[in-house]
Amino acid sequence: MSTDELNFVLKARREKHDALIERGIAPYAYGFKRTHTAAAAIAALGDADEGESVRVAGRIVAWRGQGKTSFAHLADDSGRIQLYFRKDELGEELFETLKLFDIGDVIGVSGALFRTKTGETTVRVASAEMLAKSLRPLPFGKEEVVDGVVVRHSGFSDPEQRYRQRAVDLAVHPEVRASFVARSRMVSALRAFLDARGFLEVETPVLQPLYGGAAARPFTTHHNALDIPLYLRIADELYLKRLVVGGFDAVYEIGHDFRNEGVDRTHNPEFTMLEWYQAYADYTDMMLLVEQLLVAAADSVRNHAAYTAAVPVLEPPFPRIQWVESLNAALEADVLAMSDAELRKAAVRADVAKADTLSRPKLLDELFQAHVERTLHNPTFVVDYPMELSPLAKPKRGAPELTERFELFAGGKELANAFSELNDPLDQRRRFEAQARLRAAGDEEASGIDEDYLRAMEHGMPPMGGVGIGVDRLFMYLSGISHIRDVILFPTMRPE
RNA sequence: GACCCGAUAGCUCAGCUGGUUAGAGCAACGGACUUUUAAUCCGUAGGUCCUGGGUUCGAUUCCCAGUCGGGUCACCA
Numbered sequence: 217m218s219t220d221e222l223n224f225v226l227k228a229r230r231e232k233h234d235a236l237i238e239r240g241i242a243p244y245a246y247g248f249k250r251t252h253t254a255a256a257a258i259a260a261l262g263d264a265d266e267g268e269s270v271r272v273a274g275r276i277v278a279w280r281g282q283g284k285t286s287f288a289h290l291a292d293d294s295g296r297i298q299l300y301f302r303k304d305e306l307g308e309e310l311f312e313t314l315k316l317f318d319i320g321d322v323i324g325v326s327g328a329l330f331r332t333k334t335g336e337t338t339v340r341v342a343s344a345e346m347l348a349k350s351l352r353p354l355p356f357g358k359e360e361v362v363d364g365v366v367v368r369h370s371g372f373s374d375p376e377q378r379y380r381q382r383a384v385d386l387a388v389h390p391e392v393r394a395s396f397v398a399r400s401r402m403v404s405a406l407r408a409f410l411d412a413r414g415f416l417e418v419e420t421p422v423l424q425p426l427y428g429g430a431a432a433r434p435f436t437t438h439h440n441a442l443d444i445p446l447y448l449r450i451a452d453e454l455y456l457k458r459l460v461v462g463g464f465d466a467v468y469e470i471g472h473d474f475r476n477e478g479v480d481r482t483h484n485p486e487f488t489m490l491e492w493y494q495a496y497a498d499y500t501d502m503m504l505l506v507e508q509l510l511v512a513a514a515d516s517v518r519n520h521a522a523y524t525a526a527v528p529v530l531e532p533p534f535p536r537i538q539w540v541e542s543l544n545a546a547l548e549a550d551v552l553a554m555s556d557a558e559l560r561k562a563a564v565r566a567d568v569a570k571a572d573t574l575s576r577p578k579l580l581d582e583l584f585q586a587h588v589e590r591t592l593h594n595p596t597f598v599v600d601y602p603m604e605l606s607p608l609a610k611p612k613r614g615a616p617e618l619t620e621r622f623e624l625f626a627g628g629k630e631l632a633n634a635f636s637e638l639n640d641p642l643d644q645r646r647r648f649e650a651q652a653r654l655r656a657a658g659d660e661e662a663s664g665i666d667e668d669y670l671r672a673m674e675h676g677m678p679p680m681g682g683v684g685i686g687v688d689r690l691f692m693y694l695s696g697i698s699h700i701r702d703v704i705l706f707p708t709m710r711p712e
Numbered sequence: 713g714a715c716c717c718g719a720u721a722g723c724u725c726a727g728c729u730g731g732u733u734a735g736a737g738c739a740a741c742g743g744a745c746u747u748u749u750a751a752u753c754c755g756u757a758g759g760u761c762c763u764g765g766g767u768u769c770g771a772u773u774c775c776c777a778g779u780c781g782g783g784u785c786a787c788c789a
Contacts, residue, residue: 224758225722225740283745302746319739332747353739355723358750369738369750372723376781431789477788478713581789605789623789633789661789710780
Protein backbone atom coordinates (compact mmCIF):
# COMPACT_ATOMS: atom_id res chain seq x y z
CA MET A 217 0.00 0.00 0.00
CA SER A 218 1.48 3.35 -0.90
CA THR A 219 1.34 6.25 1.51
CA ASP A 220 -1.09 7.99 -0.82
CA GLU A 221 -3.65 5.28 -0.27
CA LEU A 222 -3.49 5.47 3.51
CA ASN A 223 -6.11 7.50 5.23
CA PHE A 224 -5.04 10.46 7.30
CA VAL A 225 -4.83 8.52 10.55
CA LEU A 226 -2.60 5.79 9.17
CA LYS A 227 -0.57 8.36 7.29
CA ALA A 228 0.22 10.29 10.46
CA ARG A 229 1.39 7.08 12.12
CA ARG A 230 3.58 6.19 9.15
CA GLU A 231 5.15 9.64 9.18
CA LYS A 232 6.02 9.27 12.87
CA HIS A 233 7.51 5.86 12.13
CA ASP A 234 9.73 7.40 9.47
CA ALA A 235 10.65 10.28 11.76
CA LEU A 236 11.82 7.82 14.42
CA ILE A 237 14.13 6.20 11.90
CA GLU A 238 15.46 9.60 10.88
CA ARG A 239 16.41 10.19 14.51
CA GLY A 240 18.21 6.87 14.60
CA ILE A 241 15.53 5.19 16.74
CA ALA A 242 14.53 1.67 15.69
CA PRO A 243 10.73 1.46 15.68
CA TYR A 244 10.78 -2.28 16.37
CA ALA A 245 13.01 -3.55 19.16
CA TYR A 246 14.31 -7.01 20.00
CA GLY A 247 13.36 -7.05 23.63
CA PHE A 248 13.29 -5.14 26.89
CA LYS A 249 14.49 -6.24 30.29
CA ARG A 250 11.63 -5.68 32.71
CA THR A 251 12.02 -5.63 36.47
CA HIS A 252 8.30 -5.43 37.21
CA THR A 253 4.91 -5.92 35.66
CA ALA A 254 2.49 -3.05 36.14
CA ALA A 255 0.79 -4.86 39.01
CA ALA A 256 4.10 -5.80 40.61
CA ALA A 257 5.31 -2.20 40.40
CA ILE A 258 2.15 -0.95 42.09
CA ALA A 259 2.59 -3.58 44.78
CA ALA A 260 6.25 -2.58 45.17
CA LEU A 261 5.36 1.00 46.09
CA GLY A 262 2.81 -0.18 48.62
CA ASP A 263 1.73 2.68 50.88
CA ALA A 264 4.92 4.68 50.41
CA ASP A 265 5.11 7.98 48.52
CA GLU A 266 8.51 7.38 46.94
CA GLY A 267 9.88 4.06 45.77
CA GLU A 268 12.54 2.15 43.90
CA SER A 269 13.39 2.49 40.23
CA VAL A 270 11.56 0.03 37.98
CA ARG A 271 11.58 -1.02 34.35
CA VAL A 272 8.12 -1.72 32.93
CA ALA A 273 6.88 -2.34 29.42
CA GLY A 274 3.51 -2.39 27.73
CA ARG A 275 1.13 -0.64 25.44
CA ILE A 276 0.29 3.05 25.73
CA VAL A 277 -3.47 3.11 26.31
CA ALA A 278 -4.00 6.74 27.29
CA TRP A 279 -2.03 9.96 26.90
CA ARG A 280 -2.54 13.33 28.52
CA GLY A 281 -0.01 15.87 27.31
CA GLN A 282 0.34 18.97 29.42
CA GLY A 283 2.96 21.23 27.97
CA LYS A 284 6.30 20.42 29.53
CA THR A 285 4.91 17.29 31.20
CA SER A 286 2.79 14.39 30.08
CA PHE A 287 0.86 11.64 31.79
CA ALA A 288 0.21 8.31 30.14
CA HIS A 289 -1.12 4.90 31.07
CA LEU A 290 0.82 1.82 30.19
CA ALA A 291 -1.01 -1.52 30.07
CA ASP A 292 0.48 -4.97 30.27
CA ASP A 293 -0.91 -8.42 31.02
CA SER A 294 -1.12 -7.63 34.72
CA GLY A 295 -2.95 -4.31 34.53
CA ARG A 296 -2.09 -0.68 33.95
CA ILE A 297 0.22 1.84 35.55
CA GLN A 298 0.53 5.59 35.12
CA LEU A 299 3.66 7.17 33.61
CA TYR A 300 4.80 10.73 34.24
CA PHE A 301 7.12 12.43 31.77
CA ARG A 302 8.87 15.72 32.58
CA LYS A 303 10.85 17.72 30.08
CA ASP A 304 13.37 18.84 32.72
CA GLU A 305 14.13 15.24 33.66
CA LEU A 306 14.11 13.70 30.20
CA GLY A 307 15.98 16.44 28.37
CA GLU A 308 14.99 18.32 25.25
CA GLU A 309 15.76 15.58 22.78
CA LEU A 310 13.92 12.68 24.41
CA PHE A 311 10.98 14.89 25.33
CA GLU A 312 10.69 15.93 21.68
CA THR A 313 10.80 12.26 20.67
CA LEU A 314 7.73 11.66 22.82
CA LYS A 315 5.75 13.54 20.19
CA LEU A 316 6.35 10.54 17.96
CA PHE A 317 4.69 8.23 20.50
CA ASP A 318 1.04 7.30 20.02
CA ILE A 319 -1.67 5.46 21.87
CA GLY A 320 -1.18 1.85 20.91
CA ASP A 321 2.61 1.93 20.76
CA VAL A 322 4.45 -0.68 22.80
CA ILE A 323 7.15 1.00 24.86
CA GLY A 324 9.49 0.24 27.73
CA VAL A 325 10.37 2.79 30.39
CA SER A 326 12.52 3.03 33.47
CA GLY A 327 12.17 5.38 36.40
CA ALA A 328 11.39 5.70 40.09
CA LEU A 329 7.98 4.94 41.53
CA PHE A 330 6.13 7.72 43.32
CA ARG A 331 2.64 8.67 44.30
CA THR A 332 0.95 11.67 42.68
CA LYS A 333 -1.00 14.15 44.69
CA THR A 334 -4.20 12.41 43.61
CA GLY A 335 -2.82 9.19 45.08
CA GLU A 336 -2.03 7.19 41.98
CA THR A 337 1.09 5.04 41.81
CA THR A 338 3.17 6.38 38.93
CA VAL A 339 6.54 5.90 37.26
CA ARG A 340 8.57 9.11 36.99
CA VAL A 341 10.07 8.22 33.65
CA ALA A 342 13.85 8.64 33.36
CA SER A 343 14.19 6.90 29.99
CA ALA A 344 11.78 5.53 27.42
CA GLU A 345 12.28 3.16 24.50
CA MET A 346 10.07 2.45 21.53
CA LEU A 347 9.54 -1.33 21.31
CA ALA A 348 6.88 -1.53 18.60
CA LYS A 349 5.43 1.42 16.73
CA SER A 350 1.70 1.00 16.15
CA LEU A 351 0.89 1.93 12.55
CA ARG A 352 -2.82 1.29 12.94
CA PRO A 353 -4.75 2.85 15.80
CA LEU A 354 -6.34 0.63 18.42
CA PRO A 355 -9.84 1.74 19.38
CA PHE A 356 -9.21 2.27 23.07
CA GLY A 357 -12.17 3.79 24.82
CA LYS A 358 -11.58 6.28 27.58
CA GLU A 359 -12.03 4.94 31.05
CA GLU A 360 -13.18 6.57 34.20
CA VAL A 361 -13.72 5.05 37.59
CA VAL A 362 -17.14 5.70 39.07
CA ASP A 363 -17.66 4.32 42.56
CA GLY A 364 -14.81 1.89 42.03
CA VAL A 365 -16.25 0.56 38.78
CA VAL A 366 -14.46 1.14 35.48
CA VAL A 367 -16.78 2.83 32.99
CA ARG A 368 -15.57 2.81 29.39
CA HIS A 369 -16.58 5.45 26.88
CA SER A 370 -16.62 5.17 23.08
CA GLY A 371 -14.87 1.85 22.95
CA PHE A 372 -14.78 -0.93 20.43
CA SER A 373 -18.14 -2.64 20.51
CA ASP A 374 -19.23 -3.69 17.04
CA PRO A 375 -19.76 -7.44 17.54
CA GLU A 376 -18.73 -8.37 14.03
CA GLN A 377 -15.45 -6.50 14.21
CA ARG A 378 -14.74 -7.78 17.72
CA TYR A 379 -14.87 -11.41 16.58
CA ARG A 380 -13.21 -10.83 13.23
CA GLN A 381 -10.37 -8.89 14.81
CA ARG A 382 -9.96 -10.74 18.09
CA ALA A 383 -6.44 -9.38 18.54
CA VAL A 384 -7.89 -5.88 18.72
CA ASP A 385 -10.77 -7.00 20.94
CA LEU A 386 -8.32 -8.59 23.37
CA ALA A 387 -5.91 -5.67 23.23
CA VAL A 388 -8.51 -3.12 24.25
CA HIS A 389 -10.69 -5.27 26.54
CA PRO A 390 -8.87 -6.65 29.58
CA GLU A 391 -12.11 -8.28 30.72
CA VAL A 392 -12.23 -10.33 27.51
CA ARG A 393 -8.70 -11.50 28.20
CA ALA A 394 -9.78 -12.34 31.73
CA SER A 395 -12.64 -14.53 30.49
CA PHE A 396 -10.21 -16.61 28.46
CA VAL A 397 -7.84 -16.86 31.41
CA ALA A 398 -10.73 -18.24 33.44
CA ARG A 399 -11.51 -20.73 30.70
CA SER A 400 -7.90 -21.83 30.48
CA ARG A 401 -7.68 -22.30 34.25
CA MET A 402 -10.85 -24.38 34.18
CA VAL A 403 -9.32 -26.65 31.53
CA SER A 404 -6.21 -26.93 33.70
CA ALA A 405 -8.47 -27.93 36.59
CA LEU A 406 -10.07 -30.64 34.45
CA ARG A 407 -6.63 -32.01 33.61
CA ALA A 408 -5.48 -31.86 37.23
CA PHE A 409 -8.65 -33.65 38.33
CA LEU A 410 -8.16 -36.53 35.90
CA ASP A 411 -4.37 -36.69 36.28
CA ALA A 412 -4.80 -37.00 40.04
CA ARG A 413 -7.05 -40.02 39.51
CA GLY A 414 -4.55 -41.90 37.39
CA PHE A 415 -5.86 -40.96 33.94
CA LEU A 416 -3.37 -40.67 31.10
CA GLU A 417 -3.79 -37.79 28.66
CA VAL A 418 -3.47 -38.99 25.07
CA GLU A 419 -3.83 -37.65 21.56
CA THR A 420 -5.80 -39.51 18.89
CA PRO A 421 -6.26 -38.73 15.21
CA VAL A 422 -8.19 -35.71 14.06
CA LEU A 423 -8.02 -37.04 10.49
CA GLN A 424 -9.96 -40.29 10.33
CA PRO A 425 -10.77 -42.65 7.45
CA LEU A 426 -14.18 -43.31 9.04
CA TYR A 427 -15.97 -40.98 11.41
CA GLY A 428 -18.01 -42.24 14.34
CA GLY A 429 -18.71 -42.05 18.04
CA ALA A 430 -21.49 -39.53 17.61
CA ALA A 431 -24.23 -38.60 15.16
CA ALA A 432 -23.27 -35.61 13.09
CA ARG A 433 -22.33 -34.59 9.58
CA PRO A 434 -18.54 -34.45 9.12
CA PHE A 435 -16.09 -32.21 7.34
CA THR A 436 -14.48 -34.12 4.49
CA THR A 437 -11.00 -33.69 3.16
CA HIS A 438 -8.56 -35.57 0.97
CA HIS A 439 -5.05 -36.84 1.51
CA ASN A 440 -3.08 -36.35 -1.68
CA ALA A 441 -0.23 -38.80 -1.21
CA LEU A 442 -2.48 -41.65 -0.10
CA ASP A 443 -5.23 -40.49 -2.45
CA ILE A 444 -7.96 -41.24 0.08
CA PRO A 445 -10.80 -39.27 1.60
CA LEU A 446 -10.37 -38.38 5.26
CA TYR A 447 -12.84 -36.96 7.74
CA LEU A 448 -12.24 -34.53 10.57
CA ARG A 449 -13.34 -36.33 13.69
CA ILE A 450 -16.80 -35.77 15.11
CA ALA A 451 -15.82 -37.55 18.35
CA ASP A 452 -12.75 -39.13 19.96
CA GLU A 453 -14.63 -42.14 21.31
CA LEU A 454 -13.68 -45.06 19.08
CA TYR A 455 -9.94 -44.35 19.19
CA LEU A 456 -9.86 -43.87 22.94
CA LYS A 457 -11.62 -47.20 23.45
CA ARG A 458 -9.05 -48.89 21.19
CA LEU A 459 -6.45 -47.62 23.66
CA VAL A 460 -8.24 -49.34 26.52
CA VAL A 461 -8.08 -52.57 24.50
CA GLY A 462 -4.37 -51.84 24.23
CA GLY A 463 -3.96 -51.79 27.98
CA PHE A 464 -4.26 -48.15 28.97
CA ASP A 465 -6.86 -48.57 31.70
CA ALA A 466 -7.76 -44.91 32.11
CA VAL A 467 -7.30 -42.38 29.32
CA TYR A 468 -8.62 -38.97 28.43
CA GLU A 469 -8.29 -36.49 25.61
CA ILE A 470 -9.10 -32.81 25.37
CA GLY A 471 -9.26 -31.71 21.77
CA HIS A 472 -11.32 -30.30 18.98
CA ASP A 473 -14.18 -32.14 17.32
CA PHE A 474 -15.65 -30.88 14.07
CA ARG A 475 -19.29 -31.02 13.05
CA ASN A 476 -20.46 -29.70 9.73
CA GLU A 477 -23.63 -28.10 11.03
CA GLY A 478 -25.14 -24.77 11.92
CA VAL A 479 -23.54 -21.92 13.81
CA ASP A 480 -25.47 -20.27 16.59
CA ARG A 481 -25.35 -19.22 20.22
CA THR A 482 -24.36 -22.67 21.44
CA HIS A 483 -22.77 -24.26 18.37
CA ASN A 484 -19.45 -23.66 16.66
CA PRO A 485 -18.35 -26.04 13.87
CA GLU A 486 -15.16 -26.77 15.79
CA PHE A 487 -15.41 -27.11 19.52
CA THR A 488 -13.55 -28.57 22.47
CA MET A 489 -14.45 -32.01 23.76
CA LEU A 490 -13.23 -33.81 26.84
CA GLU A 491 -13.65 -37.57 26.72
CA TRP A 492 -12.43 -40.10 29.23
CA TYR A 493 -12.64 -43.88 29.56
CA GLN A 494 -12.01 -45.96 32.67
CA ALA A 495 -11.68 -49.73 32.54
CA TYR A 496 -13.65 -51.85 35.00
CA ALA A 497 -16.02 -48.97 35.79
CA ASP A 498 -19.64 -48.58 34.70
CA TYR A 499 -21.97 -45.68 34.17
CA THR A 500 -22.87 -45.36 37.84
CA ASP A 501 -19.18 -44.85 38.61
CA MET A 502 -19.10 -42.27 35.84
CA MET A 503 -21.96 -40.31 37.39
CA LEU A 504 -19.99 -39.98 40.62
CA LEU A 505 -16.90 -38.90 38.70
CA VAL A 506 -18.84 -36.35 36.66
CA GLU A 507 -20.30 -34.84 39.82
CA GLN A 508 -16.88 -34.47 41.38
CA LEU A 509 -15.34 -33.10 38.20
CA LEU A 510 -18.08 -30.50 37.88
CA VAL A 511 -17.52 -29.38 41.43
CA ALA A 512 -13.78 -29.03 40.74
CA ALA A 513 -14.44 -27.09 37.54
CA ALA A 514 -16.93 -24.83 39.31
CA ASP A 515 -14.43 -24.13 42.10
CA SER A 516 -11.87 -23.16 39.48
CA VAL A 517 -14.19 -20.70 37.75
CA ARG A 518 -15.37 -19.35 41.10
CA ASN A 519 -11.77 -18.30 41.80
CA HIS A 520 -12.08 -15.58 39.19
CA ALA A 521 -13.70 -12.54 40.74
CA ALA A 522 -15.63 -11.60 37.63
CA TYR A 523 -17.45 -14.94 37.65
CA THR A 524 -17.75 -15.77 41.32
CA ALA A 525 -21.34 -14.65 41.48
CA ALA A 526 -22.31 -16.44 38.26
CA VAL A 527 -21.08 -19.90 39.18
CA PRO A 528 -23.98 -22.15 40.16
CA VAL A 529 -23.79 -23.84 43.53
CA LEU A 530 -23.42 -27.54 42.78
CA GLU A 531 -24.58 -29.94 45.44
CA PRO A 532 -24.13 -33.57 44.44
CA PRO A 533 -25.68 -35.98 44.15
CA PHE A 534 -27.59 -34.53 41.22
CA PRO A 535 -31.11 -35.91 40.67
CA ARG A 536 -31.37 -38.98 38.42
CA ILE A 537 -34.45 -39.32 36.25
CA GLN A 538 -35.34 -42.23 33.98
CA TRP A 539 -35.51 -41.44 30.27
CA VAL A 540 -38.53 -43.65 29.57
CA GLU A 541 -40.48 -42.88 32.73
CA SER A 542 -40.03 -39.13 32.38
CA LEU A 543 -41.13 -39.13 28.75
CA ASN A 544 -43.99 -41.51 29.47
CA ALA A 545 -45.15 -39.20 32.22
CA ALA A 546 -44.94 -36.16 29.96
CA LEU A 547 -46.88 -37.87 27.17
CA GLU A 548 -49.12 -39.99 29.41
CA ALA A 549 -48.28 -42.97 27.23
CA ASP A 550 -45.93 -45.93 26.93
CA VAL A 551 -43.52 -44.53 24.35
CA LEU A 552 -41.57 -47.70 23.65
CA ALA A 553 -44.84 -49.53 22.85
CA MET A 554 -45.94 -46.84 20.41
CA SER A 555 -45.71 -47.58 16.71
CA ASP A 556 -43.62 -45.44 14.41
CA ALA A 557 -46.82 -43.84 13.14
CA GLU A 558 -47.99 -42.97 16.65
CA LEU A 559 -44.58 -41.52 17.48
CA ARG A 560 -44.74 -39.45 14.36
CA LYS A 561 -48.15 -38.10 15.34
CA ALA A 562 -46.85 -37.19 18.77
CA ALA A 563 -43.86 -35.48 17.19
CA VAL A 564 -46.10 -33.41 14.95
CA ARG A 565 -48.13 -32.39 18.00
CA ALA A 566 -44.88 -31.31 19.69
CA ASP A 567 -44.03 -29.12 16.68
CA VAL A 568 -41.02 -31.23 15.78
CA ALA A 569 -39.70 -30.04 12.42
CA LYS A 570 -39.82 -32.48 9.50
CA ALA A 571 -41.38 -35.17 11.69
CA ASP A 572 -42.52 -37.08 8.60
CA THR A 573 -38.94 -37.79 7.49
CA LEU A 574 -37.40 -38.86 10.79
CA SER A 575 -36.30 -42.37 11.72
CA ARG A 576 -37.70 -43.98 14.87
CA PRO A 577 -34.62 -43.20 16.98
CA LYS A 578 -34.69 -39.58 15.85
CA LEU A 579 -38.41 -39.34 16.66
CA LEU A 580 -37.81 -40.62 20.17
CA ASP A 581 -34.97 -38.21 20.65
CA GLU A 582 -36.97 -35.26 19.37
CA LEU A 583 -39.89 -36.08 21.62
CA PHE A 584 -37.59 -36.28 24.60
CA GLN A 585 -36.00 -32.96 23.74
CA ALA A 586 -39.35 -31.29 23.29
CA HIS A 587 -41.01 -32.65 26.41
CA VAL A 588 -38.27 -33.20 28.97
CA GLU A 589 -34.87 -31.71 28.14
CA ARG A 590 -35.85 -28.10 28.05
CA THR A 591 -37.38 -28.32 31.51
CA LEU A 592 -34.06 -29.35 33.09
CA HIS A 593 -32.27 -26.34 34.55
CA ASN A 594 -30.53 -27.62 37.64
CA PRO A 595 -27.98 -30.34 36.94
CA THR A 596 -29.87 -33.56 36.32
CA PHE A 597 -28.80 -36.98 35.11
CA VAL A 598 -31.16 -38.49 32.57
CA VAL A 599 -30.49 -42.23 32.70
CA ASP A 600 -31.22 -45.41 30.76
CA TYR A 601 -31.80 -44.38 27.16
CA PRO A 602 -33.61 -46.61 24.68
CA MET A 603 -31.37 -49.07 22.88
CA GLU A 604 -32.16 -47.56 19.49
CA LEU A 605 -30.69 -44.19 20.54
CA SER A 606 -27.44 -45.60 21.84
CA PRO A 607 -25.51 -47.87 19.48
CA LEU A 608 -22.31 -47.79 21.58
CA ALA A 609 -23.82 -48.44 25.03
CA LYS A 610 -24.30 -51.71 26.91
CA PRO A 611 -27.82 -53.04 27.42
CA LYS A 612 -29.19 -52.20 30.82
CA ARG A 613 -28.96 -55.02 33.30
CA GLY A 614 -32.53 -56.38 33.74
CA ALA A 615 -34.03 -54.18 31.00
CA PRO A 616 -32.46 -55.12 27.68
CA GLU A 617 -34.60 -52.67 25.68
CA LEU A 618 -32.69 -49.90 27.45
CA THR A 619 -29.01 -49.03 27.70
CA GLU A 620 -26.79 -48.05 30.57
CA ARG A 621 -26.37 -44.49 29.44
CA PHE A 622 -26.81 -41.08 30.98
CA GLU A 623 -26.70 -37.52 29.86
CA LEU A 624 -26.21 -34.62 32.22
CA PHE A 625 -28.40 -31.60 31.58
CA ALA A 626 -27.97 -28.20 33.18
CA GLY A 627 -29.16 -24.79 32.19
CA GLY A 628 -31.37 -26.46 29.57
CA LYS A 629 -28.32 -27.80 27.70
CA GLU A 630 -26.59 -31.15 27.46
CA LEU A 631 -23.28 -31.03 29.27
CA ALA A 632 -22.21 -34.67 29.34
CA ASN A 633 -23.00 -37.98 27.68
CA ALA A 634 -21.82 -41.29 29.11
CA PHE A 635 -22.25 -45.05 28.90
CA SER A 636 -21.32 -48.34 30.31
CA GLU A 637 -19.45 -48.92 27.06
CA LEU A 638 -20.59 -51.77 24.88
CA ASN A 639 -17.74 -54.32 24.82
CA ASP A 640 -19.50 -57.32 23.20
CA PRO A 641 -18.19 -57.37 19.62
CA LEU A 642 -21.06 -59.53 18.34
CA ASP A 643 -23.66 -57.19 19.80
CA GLN A 644 -21.70 -54.18 18.54
CA ARG A 645 -21.76 -55.63 15.04
CA ARG A 646 -25.56 -56.05 15.17
CA ARG A 647 -25.91 -52.43 16.37
CA PHE A 648 -23.69 -51.15 13.58
CA GLU A 649 -25.74 -53.12 11.08
CA ALA A 650 -28.94 -51.55 12.41
CA GLN A 651 -27.28 -48.15 12.05
CA ALA A 652 -26.24 -48.97 8.52
CA ARG A 653 -29.87 -49.80 7.67
CA LEU A 654 -31.03 -46.44 9.07
CA ARG A 655 -28.31 -44.76 7.07
CA ALA A 656 -29.41 -46.54 3.91
CA ALA A 657 -32.95 -45.37 4.67
CA GLY A 658 -31.79 -41.77 4.66
CA ASP A 659 -30.73 -40.97 8.24
CA GLU A 660 -27.59 -38.98 7.44
CA GLU A 661 -26.43 -39.04 11.01
CA ALA A 662 -26.54 -42.79 11.52
CA SER A 663 -23.12 -44.40 11.57
CA GLY A 664 -21.75 -47.07 9.26
CA ILE A 665 -19.90 -50.26 10.19
CA ASP A 666 -16.41 -49.64 11.51
CA GLU A 667 -14.66 -52.97 10.89
CA ASP A 668 -11.37 -51.82 12.34
CA TYR A 669 -13.03 -50.86 15.59
CA LEU A 670 -14.90 -54.18 15.70
CA ARG A 671 -11.63 -56.03 15.21
CA ALA A 672 -10.09 -54.22 18.16
CA MET A 673 -13.10 -55.13 20.27
CA GLU A 674 -12.91 -58.77 19.19
CA HIS A 675 -9.48 -58.99 20.83
CA GLY A 676 -11.21 -58.41 24.13
CA MET A 677 -12.31 -54.99 25.38
CA PRO A 678 -12.43 -54.60 29.15
CA PRO A 679 -15.72 -53.37 30.56
CA MET A 680 -15.47 -49.62 31.01
CA GLY A 681 -17.30 -46.43 31.64
CA GLY A 682 -16.84 -43.50 29.29
CA VAL A 683 -17.85 -39.84 29.36
CA GLY A 684 -17.85 -36.96 26.90
CA ILE A 685 -18.17 -33.37 28.08
CA GLY A 686 -18.41 -30.30 25.87
CA VAL A 687 -15.78 -28.04 27.37
CA ASP A 688 -17.04 -24.81 25.78
CA ARG A 689 -20.52 -25.43 27.11
CA LEU A 690 -19.26 -26.43 30.50
CA PHE A 691 -17.44 -23.13 30.79
CA MET A 692 -20.50 -21.27 29.50
CA TYR A 693 -22.67 -22.96 32.11
CA LEU A 694 -20.27 -22.23 34.95
CA SER A 695 -19.41 -18.64 33.97
CA GLY A 696 -22.88 -17.58 32.86
CA ILE A 697 -21.56 -16.54 29.44
CA SER A 698 -24.44 -17.09 27.06
CA HIS A 699 -22.77 -17.14 23.64
CA ILE A 700 -20.27 -19.77 22.55
CA ARG A 701 -18.32 -17.25 20.49
CA ASP A 702 -17.48 -15.49 23.75
CA VAL A 703 -15.68 -18.58 25.03
CA ILE A 704 -13.88 -19.42 21.76
CA LEU A 705 -10.96 -17.14 20.87
CA PHE A 706 -11.50 -17.33 17.11
CA PRO A 707 -15.08 -18.39 16.43
CA THR A 708 -15.89 -19.59 12.93
CA MET A 709 -17.18 -16.77 10.73
CA ARG A 710 -17.88 -16.28 7.09
CA PRO A 711 -14.89 -14.56 5.48
CA GLU A 712 -15.36 -10.89 4.72
C1' G B 713 -33.79 -22.51 7.79
C1' A B 714 -37.89 -18.67 9.48
C1' C B 715 -38.95 -13.88 11.34
C1' C B 716 -37.25 -9.11 13.04
C1' C B 717 -33.26 -5.46 13.13
C1' G B 718 -28.75 -3.16 11.50
C1' A B 719 -24.52 -1.32 8.05
C1' U B 720 -22.97 6.79 7.85
C1' A B 721 -15.38 9.56 9.56
C1' G B 722 -10.08 5.26 12.54
C1' C B 723 -13.87 4.22 17.04
C1' U B 724 -18.95 5.23 19.26
C1' C B 725 -23.16 7.33 17.23
C1' A B 726 -27.00 11.34 15.32
C1' G B 727 -29.06 12.60 10.70
C1' C B 728 -37.18 14.17 11.07
C1' U B 729 -42.44 13.35 6.11
C1' G B 730 -36.65 12.71 0.13
C1' G B 731 -34.22 18.88 -0.77
C1' U B 732 -28.36 23.46 -1.00
C1' U B 733 -22.06 22.06 1.24
C1' A B 734 -23.93 14.79 5.67
C1' G B 735 -23.02 16.32 11.81
C1' A B 736 -21.24 15.36 17.16
C1' G B 737 -17.91 13.11 20.90
C1' C B 738 -13.40 10.42 21.11
C1' A B 739 -8.96 9.42 18.21
C1' A B 740 -5.72 12.40 14.57
C1' C B 741 -3.16 17.17 13.12
C1' G B 742 -1.54 22.55 14.80
C1' G B 743 -1.33 25.75 19.23
C1' A B 744 -1.56 26.88 25.00
C1' C B 745 -0.61 24.38 29.56
C1' U B 746 5.34 21.26 34.76
C1' U B 747 0.82 16.40 39.39
C1' U B 748 -3.12 15.03 35.07
C1' U B 749 -6.48 10.94 34.85
C1' A B 750 -13.25 10.51 30.26
C1' A B 751 -7.49 16.27 31.60
C1' U B 752 -8.91 21.26 29.92
C1' C B 753 -8.98 25.36 26.30
C1' C B 754 -8.46 27.40 20.97
C1' G B 755 -8.08 25.92 15.94
C1' U B 756 -7.66 22.30 11.58
C1' A B 757 -8.44 18.24 8.74
C1' G B 758 -10.98 13.77 8.03
C1' G B 759 -16.83 10.54 4.20
C1' U B 760 -17.31 5.24 -2.12
C1' C B 761 -23.48 7.22 3.72
C1' C B 762 -22.25 -1.66 2.52
C1' U B 763 -23.04 -3.17 -3.04
C1' G B 764 -26.20 -3.16 -7.40
C1' G B 765 -30.71 -1.83 -9.52
C1' G B 766 -35.45 1.05 -9.34
C1' U B 767 -38.84 5.36 -8.29
C1' U B 768 -37.94 10.75 -8.55
C1' C B 769 -36.27 17.09 -11.08
C1' G B 770 -33.40 15.28 -6.87
C1' A B 771 -31.99 9.25 -2.75
C1' U B 772 -27.71 8.49 3.12
C1' U B 773 -33.24 8.84 3.41
C1' C B 774 -38.36 5.45 -0.24
C1' C B 775 -38.73 0.43 -2.98
C1' C B 776 -36.37 -4.28 -4.77
C1' A B 777 -32.29 -7.61 -4.85
C1' G B 778 -27.65 -8.96 -2.89
C1' U B 779 -23.50 -9.12 0.82
C1' C B 780 -22.07 -9.17 5.83
C1' G B 781 -23.55 -8.99 10.79
C1' G B 782 -26.88 -8.90 15.26
C1' G B 783 -31.37 -10.71 17.95
C1' U B 784 -35.28 -14.40 18.56
C1' C B 785 -36.96 -19.16 17.27
C1' A B 786 -36.05 -23.98 14.96
C1' C B 787 -32.17 -27.74 13.92
C1' C B 788 -27.51 -30.12 15.10
C1' A B 789 -28.47 -37.86 20.33
